[in-house]
Amino acid sequence: MLAIYTRLSREDDDSTSIKNQIREGKAFAxxxxxxxxxxxxxxxxxxxxLSVENRPALDQLIKDIISKKITVIWMRNQNRLERSTYTYHYFIKYAKENNISVYFGDKGKLDYNDPTTYLQGSILSAINQYAADLQSHQTKKSLLDNAKEGKFHGIPPYGYKKNENRVVxxxxxxxxxxxxxxxLSLEGNGQSKIAEFLTADNIPTRYNKIGKGTLTTTNKFTKEKTTTKKSNITWSGNTIRGIITNTVYKGEKLYKGEIFKIExxxxxEYWQQVNDNLKNNRNTSGAKTNTYNYLLKGLIRCGKCGRNFYGRTRKDKKDHYYMCSSKRIKNENCGNRSINxxxxENFIWNQFFTNGLLRDRIEAYYDNSDEKQLLKQFAGELKKHNTDKENLLKEKSQTTKYLVKGILEEDEADQQLIRIRKQLNEIETKILNTESNIDFYKNKSQSVEEITADLTNIKKDATFNDKEILVNNYIQNIKxxxxxxxxxxxxxxxxxxxxxxYEVDRNYKYISEVDKLYYRWLEERKKGTIKLKFEEYIDNDINNSSFYQMPGEKKITIK
Incomplete structure (x- = not known):
């Protein structure tokens, strides 16, 4: 079978478009x-x-070469294959080993067993890599030279602006x-309190001044995205801390490990005095908080507003709760009650691990699962994750290009690149998890035994680290x-x-497992879309024909 390989980088002109490459490949066929x-x-x-493993199409092509599916390969030119000598030699190794016929454009078949052809290809590959390395070097040099001249590609830090020569x-x-x-910080005010002062005095943030556009943030635990108009963004404690700790305000701009002087x-001396005093502004009232290992950190969140729950405790346990992080922001408290x-923590550990509920559910789930359907589902998820990864790599390349051209400001580009790196890490994790699921179902019986053993041989005196590993391995989300x-x-x-x-009374004494319909009823009552009692809601649910357990039917004893 013939393989037509196509690729387009950001630097290519329109004549090299994917559409044109495919058209030429079909003409060759x-x-x-x-x-x-x-x-x-x-x-x-x-x-x-990019390396082969970061180019899904090329990676698949080489796998198909090895499996003998592909016998002939066409590409428009060697530039489509690589701008890296390593990739060139890696590709040619498998092409030679499997007697693949390789064609670049309208040239004849390339004979890589001929030393001259191989040498010419190697020289061209070296030139391709030189061009790529030179471009990268020039980009970095341009940014460094601008930093030395006191210029910013991006939006300068708050308190600074650029003159007509782009000097800060x-x-x-x-x-x-x-x-x-x-x-205010030196007077003993915390960052959140300072943010409240500035907001109350209607002092605009940098985003307020920009006005246009939106800012999208990603929850680091749930991965949910929130979009806010820049004109509505208020001062926050993190912004205040960033200003206090930024060395640029004492005239030192840090870039690529070097310090450049600005006004x-x-x-x-004053900058150092304020920063040395920061630790004194923490918890200036009340008893000191106690260092505590939070077992459910990152897993537990608010069922009302969707924000993370964070742990707060004191030595005397007067305050000993997981609470909604909205309580940290004035005028944004969603009103959800904290939980002891x-x-x-004991409920999740005892119910799901010590009492074996999770083990039993897992065994039942895998006994009733359709391996073929699940493998197909995971294959689809893996394809989507790889596509998301490709798109992020494209966005990263485009952001760097816009930065060099001055279309994006440096601070804005840095923020985007940081976000892209984080999202790439998240996608890589999803890819690994999905690949793990695929491997699991391909070796199902052995995997089930390992999980069952993992959840059966739980020590009665399990350490915090033991519990943390198990909880994070098997619990995805707690609302x-x-x-x-x-x-x-x-x-x-x-x-x-x-x-x-589960439904639990406010004194934590009565616990029952409830039906999902009951939870849906509560959610709709909360939104005000219905006023029915639960019994009436069941009778009016025309899509339900099965018996729904009433709240409190199944009592659970927590040791």
């Missing part, structure tokens, strides 16, 4: 009477400098705010909602199609 062919399209924005100078109006922030807003740390004088605890397991919902 017709000319050589290759009725059977497959297109391996790497897509747009994928650099030829002090913005006197914003500089007054910066000096006020430092003074300071405050003296170096000891209760919820807590306080409504109608009861807690609703919604627990989901990783990849198990397992979701169990």
């Amino acid at each position: 017709k000319l050589h009477n290759n009725k059977s062919f497959e297109i391996y399209n790497e897509g747009e924005g994928i650099s030829g400098t 100078v002090i913005d006197e109006e914003e500089a007054k705010v910066v000096r006020r922030i430092y003074a 300071p807003i405050i003296s170096a 740390i000891d209760f919820i 807590v909602l306080f409504q109608y004088d009861n807690y609703i605890i919604d627990v989901e397991g990783y990849g198990l199609n397992t979701r169990i919902i």
